[in-house]
Amino acid sequence: MTLSAIPLPPIPRLPVAVPRSGVSGEARRALRQLLGDLDRAIAVAFRDGADATALARRRGESVTRIVAHVWTACLGDVSHAALFAIGGFGRGLLFPYSDIDLLALVEQSDAARLRALEQCFATLWDIGLKVGHAVRDPAQCQTLAAADASVFTSLLDARRLAGDPALDAHLRNIIDAPGMWPPREYLRARLADRDARHARFDDTANNLEPNIKDGPGGLRTLDSLRWLGQRIAHANDFPDMVSEGLLDPAECDTLLRAEATLRRYRFALHLEAGRAEERLLFDYQRGIAAQLGFEDEHEKNLGVEQFMQGYYRAASHVERLGIQIADRFEEMLEAPSAPQPVGTEFIRYGARLAARDPDLFMRRPAALVDIFIARLDEKGLIGFSADTMRRIHQATAVHGTALADEPQALVSFLQLLRRGAPAVDALWRMNRHGLLAAILPAFGQVFGRMQYDLFHVYTVDEHTLRVLRNVARFADPATQAEFPLACEAWSTLPKPEVLLLAALFHDIAKGRGGDHSVLGEEDARAFCTKLGLQEDDTERVAWLVRWHLLMSTTAQRQDITDPDVVHRFAEVVAGRERLGQLYLLTIADIIGTSPRLWNAWKDRLLADLYTATRYALRRDAKPSRDAAARIANCREQALALLTSEGHDPAVVAQVWAGFPDLSFLRHHPQQVAWQTDAILKADGKLPLIAVHPMSVRGSTELFVCAPDRDGLFANVTAMLDRLHFSVMEARVLSSPDGKAMDTFLLLEAENQRPASQERAEELHQRLQRALAQSAPIMPPRRSMSRHLKHFQMAPRIDFKQAGGRTQMALVCSDRPGLLAAVSQVLMACEVRVHDARIATFGERVEDFFQLTDRRNAPLGETQQQRLWQALVERIGPAKE
Structure with missing residues (x-):
């Protein structure tokens, strides 16, 4: 059935209002019922496929008659007073739960008239209309309009509903008054309002939960263009702007199509939410997508992603054209x-x-x-x-x-x-x-393409452009302090176009199904060949696209203090130029994925991998992979640091007799020196708690030295959860004399930054008191955020044996207190933790643990199955 064939609900027939009689209780109930019937009929018509704009106009027409009826019943055929619709209602559009904005313009007000106005507005509220109203005389109206561009703007759409027709001229006189917001001043005011609104939404229409009305590229942008057209070019709508030379017909069609999409989505959102909601929250996205007929194509092109792509494309068209049309208005006034x-x-x-x-x-x-x-x-x-x-x-x-x-x-x-x-x-x-x-036609395919998760906060095209902008920052000397290694790497690039092309293509194949890195590599190679790039450069671009995730996954999921890990990574990279390009692309990609993803810990992690790999790739360098040599090298550097602080080498040697060899294999010399210094200052008192607010690892470092006992790791993680710290990495070592020597790298859970001095001291004192007692520490119970509830997945748990330990990979949905919960399960299953690497990607957590049983042997099949079952029960999808 075509849209034109779908009947619209009829405009309700109202009884003749008796002037000044007010609205009786029975009449109010009838009007309330009439409104309810109207809204239900409109909802049914929309779900049957009727046009959203036509329905919004029909609702506007119907409500206009109801409001005029109530005015007449309360005030009669009054002179020197009139009721005007303003805002969207003034333009004749009402979405299912839109506010009813009214202006009562009153030349003469007495007590009786004010009481009648109060009765009118109270009646409108009583019958179910959400009314916003103002009562002003013409002088007040003019004063407010002159002082506030938003008040003046509301008058541009004013439409008289009832009352004295002579007030139309008064309103027109206010709008046309000499000096009342001349075009140049009005343009500045509207652009300032636009910039302020956009700043609230990170200056992009491509947010995960966009605001259809006020966000960049939203319906408010279209309204603003119309207001500017009225004020500057005497053009009331987009077709009029075509006549004035401000738009070409194709641009006009683009805006009207985008507006139809945004109105349809807003109409559906109101119905889905059951209220005047303007944000496309995760709570509603799937429901609206299904309601509008979007279906999953495959797991990498969900119906909800297609639905949101429709929004992002429409909003992006509006945002882009809005900026250009504003430029044209400025040019008109120059x-x-x-x-x-x-x-x-x-x-x-x-x-x-x-x-x-x-x-x-x-x-x-x-x-x-x-x-x-x-x-x-x-x-x-x-x-x-x-x-x-x-x-x-x-x-x-x-x-x-x-x-x-x-x-x-x-x-x-x-x-x-x-x-x-x-x-x-x-x-x-x-x-x-x-x-x-x-x-780049492939880039057009990802225009407005979103991924339904909490990790990728921008559409693919927006993300790609942000990655390019991040890459460009490395050429700016002003960023030297923030990205010293990146700026150095950029300065050595012989051909920056290679990196720019890799950034353009790294995500270009998303949404097609299959591995986007592999598909993107094919696209990049084909385009670079067509571009006439040299064969070596083409292969570099293709390689960077294929392996653009390699550095971040290696750094976050593997132990980069292990020379074998660095060696395997260096073998894939196979060249210092490619290493520099991959390092720059990785940083730009992480920062461009979400503003919250980049932190000092990741900065240090990638810098360490970059530095270690660069050394490994030197032709004349033969870094020792022999454990004894690396232990000796770490001891030598750590001792130099300690002796420079005045420590006796003989005393240091006594302390180190109680250190496991892994301390020197897996820690930086600075970390070993700091831990040693803390032990010497403690003078044998245990448990020892030391906190370094900003360590060499780009995070807050916590060192716990205590008599080894099962449950220690669980107690520490429970306390960290209580104090709202995120664990990025944990290294659990046992000394030859039976002490636990555990190191935790932490960030504040709230902002993913290292702790302040005050917070570090709080952590020290709270954990010192807690570990001095033998009672177990239980993690707090906290409710899951609204966002996380929409992205629950069944845990995926894999075990493999390596190096005398069991490696467990855990991929699951994030939730408050997850690591503490996992630690409790490990303790209950009599499993010891020796190493942990924690990585969170939006709503998805990928944690890696090295485990043994309580005899320090790898876990057997039975114990693995028991642990798997317990974890699934404890951290499976929330049932709340």
Whole structure:
């Protein structure tokens, strides 16, 4: 059935209102019933496929009649007073749970009239309308409008519902008053409002739980464009803007299609939430996707992901065009300037660049890229002229993906990439104009592509552009203090275009099914060949795309203090240039995935792996993989640190007699020196608790030395959970004389930063008191967050035997107190922990443990099965 064939609910028939009689209880019940029937009919029509805009208008028309009926019943055929709809209601649109915004404009107010107004608004609330109202006289209205652009804006949409028609002219006089928000001032105010709103949403439409109304690219953006059109160009809607030359027909169609999508989604969201909810929360996304007919294609293209891609694409179109149209309004208000040549094909008018020949982009497609290069080279430019922007859009639409096979356009694109870091800004702008997706059709496929999880907080295209921007930061001397190794690695790159291309392609195959790294490698190799890149450079790009996750997974999931781990990693990398490129891409990728993912611990972890691998790749270097040599080297460096602090080498040697060899194999010399210093200062008192707020490992380091006993690890993790610390890594060692020497690397759970001095002292005191007692410490019970409840999975637990221990890999859903819960299970199953590496990726946890039984033997099949069962029962999907 077509949309036009679906009948809309009829506008309700109302009884004739008796002026000034008020609304009786019986009449109120009838109106309440009428509204309920109307909303149910509208909901049914929407679920049957009726158009959301048509339904919102029908609801607006119906509510208009009801509101006018109540006004007449309460105030009668009154003079010198009128009721106006403002906001969305003023535009005649009402979504299922939208507020009813009203303005009562009253020239003469007395006590009786005020009581009648109070009765009118109370009645509207009583029958089920959520009313927001203001009562003002014309002078008050003018004063407020002059002081506040948002009040003035609300008057632009005002529509009289009932009352004295003469008040229409009063309202018009307020809007048209001399000096009342001249176009230039009004534009500044609206842009300031836009920037403030966008800042609340990280300046992107591509958030995990976007706000359909107020977020970047939301319905408010479309409203703002209409308001600017009214004020600056006397154009009330997008078709009028086409007539005024502010939009071309294709742009107008794009905006109207995007608006239809956003309205449909907002309508569905209100119905799904049962209230005026404007955020597409995880609570509703799956339900709305199913309601609108989206189905899972495969596990990497879920129905909910397709649904959200529809939102992100619509919002991105609105956001991009909104920025460009605002530029055009600014250009309209600028004083004319004399043209100045820019090369042979371009010209500038003040701070705006234009093409000399109006047909340039149609005649020579490569000029579409060249104009972005010219903008990089020419100083003082703020954008393109309105006419040039329009012609870029038109030419891009006409040429389409044929640009991907246009030899000269590819030559220009490669020339741009060879600019290095400055090219990134041009790539962002090209994406805003749709040009990047035309040159890279595969990039167009991931436009608006989201992943339904808590780890990837941006769509694939937004993430890719952020990765590129992060890469460009390494060329900026101002970031030297924050990323010293990365800046050094960038400075050694002979061909920055290799890294930029790898960043462009690293996630380009997501959503197709299969391994996106493998598929992306194929895409990258094909494009680089077409681009005319040298064979060696093509292979470097393809290799980086294929292995872009290798460094982060190696660092976070394996023990990089083990030379065998570093050696295996170095064999795959097989070159210092590739190592530097992979290191830069890894950092940029992590930071570009989520603002919360990057922290000092990961910085140090990757830096350690980078440094160790760089040394391993030196041709003249033969790093010892012999344990005795490495122990001796660590002891030597640690002793030098201790003697420099005034410690007697003989006393240090006595302390080290109680250290296991693994302390020197698995710890940095600085860590060994710090632990030794803590033991010497403790003068034999146990349990010893030492806390280093910011250790050499980029985290807060906790050292626990105590008589070894089963349950110690569980008690420590329970206390850390109580104090809201996240454990990033734990190393559990036993000394030859029966002491536990456990090291924990910690970050604050709240912000993933090392602890302050005060928090470190609190941890020291609380844990010291707790471990001095023999009673077990139980982790606190905390409820799961709303977000995590939507991403529960069955635990995956794998065991394998290696080096006289059992290695357990645990992949499961995150939850408060997870490590403490796992520790309790291990203790109950009589299992000892010797090493733990903790990695959290959004809602997904990947933890790795080295375990033995209480006789320090590997776990047998029976004990593994018992442990597996206990973990599944304890940390399986929440049933709350």
